[in-house]
């Protein structure tokens with residue numbers, strides 16, 4: 550699957566400021582694109598335009614060469630799964646119920662799910678280490694566990710493009726790595742993944758592509774090593790960092806180390 554966004558412009562109200570200002574990028578099969586940028590620069594807005602929640606954008610979004618405007622929500626959901634930041638639920642469904650909702654696109658949920666559907670949902674939960682929570686109330690688990698349940702829901706949706714809004718927000722140190730490793734496994738399996746993150750090291754460790762958004766514009770697009778240099782991070786985040794080459798065994802990558810606590814003393 551490929552997704553191509555070209556010259557995307559968006560503002561929330563007529564004559565109000567542009568939130569997205571000429572955004573273009575594309576992802577193909579197996580790409581893991583990390584989208585970085587400070588709070589409020591338009592990352593979630595960009596995702597919501599792609600998903601069809603904000604149709605009054607200008608520009609073009611194509612899925613496998615087809616204009617996404619010609620597709621309804623149900624059809625888009627065959628190709629794109631969205632993993633929002635976890636929020637507190639309105640109803641206290643069980644975790645299994647929430648994961649089964651990923652099937653809505655393929656199965657009539659008004660009918661009871663059959664054993665195959667339950668097995669599929671259970672396998673997705675197991676792959677993310679939350680199988681033991683299947684009967685727990687979605688409102689009674691931690692924020693991090695809710696995030697994992699939303700990822701499991703996206704896996705059962707079987708769409709090949711996954712858009713994830715800060716998938717590691719709320720996750721503890723260990724779960725951040727477990728989730729990011731699982732996400733990079735999915736990219737290796739051929740999923741195309743677009744995720745927003747505030748952690749440059751997650752881009753270095755797991756992404757093959759990085760987009761830096763600032764003031765609604767794409768100011769850099771390339772490999773994490775090409776995009777994330779110390780001067781860009783200083784300009785965008787106001788933080789002094791040193792980009793360190795790191796090697797452990799055969800693995801070589803870069804890490805972002807704040808100097809003097811990052812913002813000086």
Ligand SMILES: Nc1ncnc2c1ncn2[C@@H]1O[C@H](COP(=O)(O)OP(=O)(O)OP(=O)(O)O)[C@@H](O)[C@H]1O
Nearest residue numbers: 561562568586587588589590591592593594595745
């Ligand atoms: N429904 C809305 N109506 C008007 N303005 C909005 C709406 N939603 C978001 N905005 C504004 O659009 C801008 C971009 O918000 P957005 O949530 O896309 O940023 P973001 O990069 O995802 O931020 P964060 O990293 O904090 O999640 C912000 O200035 C925000 O206040």
